[in-house]
Amino acid sequence: MDSLQTIKQRFGIIGNNTNLNRALEKAIQVAPTDISVLVIGESGVGKEFVPKIIHNQSHRKHNAYIAVNCGAIPEGTIDSELFGHEKGAFTGATQTRKGYFEVADGGTIFLDEVGELPLSTQVRLLRILESGEFMKVGSSEIQKTNVRVVAATNVKLKEAIEKGKFREDLYYRLNTIQIDLPPLRDRKEDINLLFRKFASDFASKYRMPHIELSPEAANYIANYPWPGNIRQLRNFAEQVSVVEKERVISHEKITQLLPLSNMMPTVTKNADGTKTDFMERELLFKVLLDMKKDLNDLRALTLDLIKTKDVNDFNGNTQELIQRVYNEKPAEESTTLPSVNIFRQEQTPTPPTFSQPTYDYSDDVYDVSPIEEPESLSLQENEREMIKLALEKHRGKRKLAADELGISERTLYRKIKQYHL
Secondary structure (H helix, E strand, O other), X not given: XXXXXXXXXXXXXXXXXXXXXXXXXXXXXXXXXXOOEEEEOOOOOOOOHHHHHHHHOOOOOOOOEEEEEHHHOOOOOHHHHHHOEOOOOOOOOOOOEOOHHHHOOOXXXXXXXXXHOOHHHHHHHHHHHHHOEEOOEOOOOOEEOOOEXXXXXXXXXXXXXXXXXXXXXXXHHHOOEEEEOOOHHHOHHHHHHHHHHHHHHHHXXXXXXXXXXXXXXXXHHHHOOOOOHHHHHHHHHHHHHHHOOOOEEOHHHHHHHOOHHHOOOOOEEOXXXXXXXXXXXXXHHHHHHHHHHHHHHXXXXXXXXXXXXXXXXXXXXXXXXXXXXXXXXXXXXXXXXXXXXXXXXXXXXXXOOOOOOOOOHHHOOOOOOOOOOOOOOOHHHHHHHHHHHHHHHOOOOHHHHHHHHOOOHHHHHHHHHHOOO
8 A cells, every 4th residue: 555645646636734634544544445435525625536546546446447527417317327228218329328337347436526416316326335236227137236436525415415405325325434625725834835836837838937926925825715726726827827927926916816805605614613605694795785775765765755745744853854864863862773753753742833934945955866776686696697707707618617616517507597698
């Protein structure tokens, strides 16, 4: 069995983070067995290296290794892809076809994005894991296969189980051994090592001088959250290597290229260690903006009534009302919004008689200019816009756009149809 350092060199793994080393050591330790392994980690952390290490260090290394992206296969054909089909099993099945589990007999199969599997396919997969038996689509003949399964996902499978989207028995069957890969933001000591490696590779590939970072810029990228993880860092290194004329990137330039304001939504942790996602914060912002819009509507309505109603309707307190509308309240007023009619106070004394001549308020000028509507923060509108921008950025290439958004190709395809993009 090879050492950890040898494995890193063979597979081009950069970094000395403690959690990364622990994950790789666990992969090396379980490799000689036939135990099913579940790799957990965010999109872009490099989960695909773990099954390669496990296969390379096992007794199956001379047999087939097949990697399957479950999220990229349409739901209607995934059973045929995994288990094969008989001739005439469905329209277009002009000949018998072997599935991945039959082809990989004696080897290892890597099921990436296993959380995207349809429930009907999950039942078939569970049977293979338990007995090694499967049937081709359109066949009643039981076949046997001896395959080691390594699965990976960036989906929270326990939440998917609660929503009825993933089978609990399959989860425990896959999760015999769990390997957790840390996100890049938790590997700050490795970020500059990775950047220099990527920059060196692209300098050789494009035959141009090596790109470097100033000390301040290096510190900036080490503390940047990198929501796209290693994939995003690699794409960024390629971008600056090709586009930037200056070979030394300053702190000012790096903040322009990596502004925090353009950061994609990420999962963060609360003070108590529990996780909260971007959707919760967005909902809170939306509620606050809705409240602001309601107050703006009330302000416009009040100003309109001031212009159209008789001054006596306000009990002689017009100036006080205007101050309330513009949040310029007298010191003795409570900051709590009144829940009663603001135009007439209950149990008030008879309005005083004014000695001054009646004044026509119809010519008074009040600021009743249109109130700017807050930008919509609808979850669907934001999601649609983000998908549209990602597709435009990658010129319609769905795989690259899906990687950028941190979702599977199948999910992206479904969203494109949903939003008519």
